Amino acid sequence: MPRRIGLGGKGIDALLDNNDNSQKSEPQVVIPPAPKNKNHDAAQVSVDILVPNPGQPRKNFDETELQELADSIKTYGIIQPIIAANAGDGTYIIIAGERRTRAARLAGLETVPVIIRDYTDQKRLEISLIENIQRTDLNPIEEAAAYKNLMDFSGLSQDELAVRMGKNRSTVANALRLLKLPVEIQKSIEEGKISPGHARALLSVTNVKAREKLYREILAEEVSVREAEKRASVLNTDGGKDKTKTKNAKEKNRPPEVEAMVEKFIERLGTKVVIEGDLNKGRIHIDYYSMEDLERLYEILGG
Numbered sequence: 001m002p003r004r005i006g007l008g009g010k011g012i013d014a015l016l017d018n019n020d021n022s023q024k025s026e027p028q029v030v031i032p033p034a035p036k037n038k039n040h041d042a043a044q045v046s047v048d049i050l051v052p053n054p055g056q057p058r059k060n061f062d063e064t065e066l067q068e069l070a071d072s073i074k075t076y077g078i079i080q081p082i083i084a085a086n087a088g089d090g091t092y093i094i095i096a097g098e099r100r101t102r103a104a105r106l107a108g109l110e111t112v113p114v115i116i117r118d119y120t121d122q123k124r125l126e127i128s129l130i131e132n133i134q135r136t137d138l139n140p141i142e143e144a145a146a147y148k149n150l151m152d153f154s155g156l157s158q159d160e161l162a163v164r165m166g167k168n169r170s171t172v173a174n175a176l177r178l179l180k181l182p183v184e185i186q187k188s189i190e191e192g193k194i195s196p197g198h199a200r201a202l203l204s205v206t207n208v209k210a211r212e213k214l215y216r217e218i219l220a221e222e223v224s225v226r227e228a229e230k231r232a233s234v235l236n237t238d239g240g241k242d243k244t245k246t247k248n249a250k251e252k253n254r255p256p257e258v259e260a261m262v263e264k265f266i267e268r269l270g271t272k273v274v275i276e277g278d279l280n281k282g283r284i285h286i287d288y289y290s291m292e293d294l295e296r297l298y299e300i301l302g303g
Helices: 063-076 098-106 121-134 140-154 158-165 169-180 183-190 196-203 208-221 225-236 240-252 256-269 291-300
Strands: 043-046 082-086 092-096 111-116 273-277 282-286
Touching (some): 063 098, 098 111, 140 158, 140 183, 158 169, 169 183, 169 196, 183 196, 183 208, 196 225, 196 256, 256 273, 256 291
């Protein structure tokens, strides 16, 4: 699903244009004669002294995409300068633009346009996170890990982080829940073998062995998210198989509008949701699997 953040149309510029107006002097290592960049704040800096941001949320860079960007850079150069901060040891930490820097190295560039800014460690992580999310570059696990790192480092609550990121609190909460899954399942999410929807179905299974069983079934049978939710319900309910068969028969006769609404509830709440009824009246059943899960649902529903 597309991931965009609501920063009032300002995007990453809203963060870059902050109160840190005291600009550092140009870095000591400038290669003369340097071609003047259209952005008067940018200096031509050797790529050898640009180092990755330790808090960079994006860990995987597609080699094919990097090569394509490198080919473009060979033809058109770097249009948007890299943002970096002085590390104080002769190097500069990349705040925004690590992908461009990597591609520039592949393209054989010795220098790149860099804007030097002075940011706290928290601001560096925040800008890196927002830049990647705006470009939809992070996979779900990288995004979740970035949220957790920022919360741990800054002491922000989920609500505060959601506001800072321009996200719904449920989006942040559902992302963080992915980190509770075993490493093997997280890896499958990173590689796109299963979706976050599948992961939420797996999280709803309270028995560890049953969860592993469902995970293997999803991989082997290419189970849909909806079917994974149904199987998770069976695994969590004694005698659930017979009840599920009866329920499935009833669902087949329901209007498609109700089915569509079930999917919306599942996506919004991040848990199993069952609607019993038709377009005129009925009941909604929302599953929870721990006190923490119940509190999460309470907050999502406006508690």
